[in-house]
Amino acid sequence: MTDMPASPILLSYARLRQRRKRILSALTLLLVLSVILDLSIGPSGLGLSRSLAALIGAESASQGDTVIIHYIRLPQAIAAVLVGAALALAGAEMQSILRNPLASPFTLGVSAAASLGAALAFVFGIGLPGLAHMWLVPGNAFVFAFAAVMLLSLLSHRFGAGTDTLILLGIALVFALNAVVALLQFVASEAALQQFVFWTMGSISQVSWTQLFILLCALALCLPFSLAASNAMTALAFGVDRAASFGVDVKKLRFFTLLRISLLASIAVAFVGTIGFVGLVGPHIARLLVGEDHRVFLPASLLCGALILSLASLLSKTLIPGVLLPIGVVTSLVGIPVFAVLILRRGKL
């Protein structure tokens, strides 16, 4: 028995799989380059060589450089990668189980729910009992975002709501939550309003190492299960009936996938605020690059999301010299035109 494919079809299939592996490697390489660039650019003017020296703890690096790299640039660069990866993986899985290319944590109300939770913390100081003050906003955002996905999950699981219905409910949820948030903004004090508005713009500049560690754990926890379910998710792309007749327990698949989505999306949004479109655009680019075999599509989505947010982090520092734009603003500026194109070309992607 040999593993060498014999027919020309199998040879070209083997080449296709090789090509996809190369695309994954290229995305990884680009991501590494982007992170290095991201580390070497910032308002303090540390260039590439000094940044790298400080990063690896070289003797030539000054204490100031080391502090800037280790406490400012490195956490931000890693945050961009982890948040982008988490949101894009969540978006890819959401699009797959809802079988809708417009699904993402941002479009289905997860970010809006997190905003409401954050607004309650900023405006009224309402939060989970027993939580330290610094965790009030992320704690609230997490609980609300998690509740939003659970609500969608419940509707899908218990009442058999169709995927189109879920998308419409998600959109309704976005409007309803935004209305409540607007009301809170109306009654908020000036200081609270300022903090909240900054949070809603999405920023990775305030992320702590502890938060990054939590996000990394969430990704490390979810990714193996996502990959294990990848064949079942590809099957679901053919419709619920076909997937079930292939032997997929669709209800179970949906429930556990929504659980993973809620963990990834709500933790990411809780720590960095509203960062739109990464969860939507990342999977779309991945789909164009590697197709819809989820064994490759899911890692490609994760890498695309990480790369997009890492590049957005770079742009947020370089678009207006000397000004650090909130990263959520940058992703929205890039994401909205892409989103519009997706809607106009719906069904073709």
Place this chain on the structure above:
Amino acid sequence: MQGLTVNDLWANYGANHVLQGVNLPDLSPSSLTAVIGPNAAGKTTLIRAISGLQMAKGVVRLGDVDLMQCSWTERARHVAYMPQHLPDGLALSVLETVLLPAQVSMSPFAGPDVALQDRAIQILSVLGVESLAMQQLRSLSGGQRQMVALAQAMIRDPRVLLLDEPTSALDPHHQLSVMQCVRSFTRRQQVIGVFVCHDLNLALTWADQVVALHQGRIVAHGTPETVITSDLLSEIYNVQGRVERCSKGRPLLIYDQAI
């Protein structure tokens, strides 16, 4: 060999009883059965219930295996169900599409299974669409997609093949190709084939036996010519028609008018 038994099968949508105690004649391996009936007679519900996709009460057994009690994975080993249309916007190649049902139960981390790939190509070649193997699903015509869907249903070597209107929206060439493939597959692999169809001439030509459903009940079953009669047409379809023999002796249904 193991036959398929369906007894006293009930299914409903809300208060609407779609299947009302359906008893199918025993379906034996290598046989091809057509399920006919007017719209809303319960045809699709019947084959969805047999495949476990529709909540139903009653007995569905394949030999000694109680299909009603099976897990999804277990049932998928015995029964393949082909819904009407294969989605058209997917970024997957034909070969990947055909391999997928067999891969669902395999680890996504396993390496390529060359034997399985060979088998997929063999099936595509039997269906005459081997040349499409590396094409994207979205680039195929409706007829080609239907052949791919059929290959997808065949890859797991099911004991029961359930097809929901396999030839709807196909031109005569593809209609014949699909039905020829289905019949030779059921005969060669000793599979129990069941297909739902609206085209009664298709049932007359290809089925070994026909089951006529009306308002959730079986009103007739037997060989095609004993079931598809003028009386049945007027009773359940509200049309006048007759079965005549063409010059080659084959039965042919001719519709005269709606009643």
